[in-house]
Amino acid sequence: MNPDLSKLQPYPFEKLTALKAAVTADTSLAHIALSIGEPKHPAPDFVQQALIDNIARLENYPTTKGLPELSQAIADWLQQRFKLSTVDAQTQVIPVNGTREAIFAFTQAAIDRSASKPLVLSPNPFYQIYEGAAYLAGATPHFLPCLEENGFMPDFDAISADVWQDCQLLFLCSPGNPTGAVIPFEQLQKLLQLADEHDFIIASDECYSEIYVDGKEAPIGLLQACEQLGRHDYKRCVVFHSLSKRSNLPGLRSGFIAGDAELLKPFLLYRTYHGCAMPLQTQLASIAAWGDEQHVAENRRQYSLKFAAVLDILQPVLDVRQTDASFYLWPKTPINEETFAQQLYARQQVTVLPGSYLSRTVDGINPGANRIRMALVASVKECIEAASRMRQFIETL
Secondary structure, X not given: OOHHHHHOOXXXXXXXHHHHHOOOOOOOOOOEXXXXXXXXXXXXXXXXXXXXXXXHHHHOOOOOOOOHHHHHHHHHHHHHHHOOOOOOOOOOEEEEOOHHHHHHHHHHHXXXXXXXXXXXXXXEOOOOHHHHHHHHOOOEEEEEEEEHHHOOEEOHHHOOHHHHHHEEXXXXXXOOOOOOOOOOHHHHHHHHHHHHHHOOEEEEEOOOOOOOOOOOOOOOOHHHHHHHOOOOOXXXXXXXXXXXXXXXXXXXXXXXXXXXXXXXXXXHHHHHHHOOOOOHHHHHHHHHHHOOOHHHHHHHHHHHHHHHHHHHHHOOOOOOOOOOOOOEEOOEOOOOHHHHHHHHHHHHOEEOEEHHHHOOOXXXXXXXXXXXXXXXXXXXXXXXXXXXXXXXXXXXX
């Protein structure tokens, strides 16, 4: 077996299951899960209908590249959403079966194993697929702490020239999971200059880009920064987007990678061997989803209601603030984050995720220590109930 498999750590939810198993919860209360970032809003009816209407397409093999109509729908959405002058649907877009699969696969295709010390730079805390993909591609993850004093973003200015020189792939997550922080244009501009100087790829995970508080400016994307700088070929850049969060369709497993055509061409070759073509009925349902913004706006409205209500309840007793975007809160805990999560579950039947489970300790610092991730994915009523229970729990500490 691949010896690099031994480098993989348990997923955060495996650790959480073990943590909860050590206590007995108060079963007089209904359980409310704020731990997993799985949207609970209804899937759009018209997307479900598109699946039903096209179920007979099960009889057909899909191609790896996908339907031209889907690539065009994605290109049209990118141009409209991020104010891009042009996106070539055939060379700058590839539909994928959810971004988790695509992030992992792209890393395998992008890393040059023959280099003496290939590095994959990742935010810390992070989506664990970045780490696993790096190890199994023969690279070493290099973690960049996202601390409060730097706006929960990596301090890119603190990275040495040697690290940049060994970097082959830089992962960005903006809006961030779990911090909700959005990387501004000025920082993206600096990173593009560094990518040109040191010849590495920037891969921006933007799956939460459509979830932000009503009335605030939509988060900027990496391709949008390229557009503003006149980099219409999106050189050295790829972005990942998904319908899971935007459209409440995590089970559809539908997203895309877009950007530099010179990177996507060999990645498409990799995918023809990878065996990951999206079913045709899924592609046709995805076209419908990318073409509609009304359900996305309603989604944002519901999240905005939840943020306002939950923050109103918790801010008097907990160090927590509105995040830039995403559906997460990233509060400080008054006690150790594991103890907090475990006892909150035991006493109030509310599940949250310890921040340290999403982070790695580097130089004695774990950016997730004394923090929890709260995913406001449940209904407005349930989120208010969970916040009220959490406040009761905090007031007993």
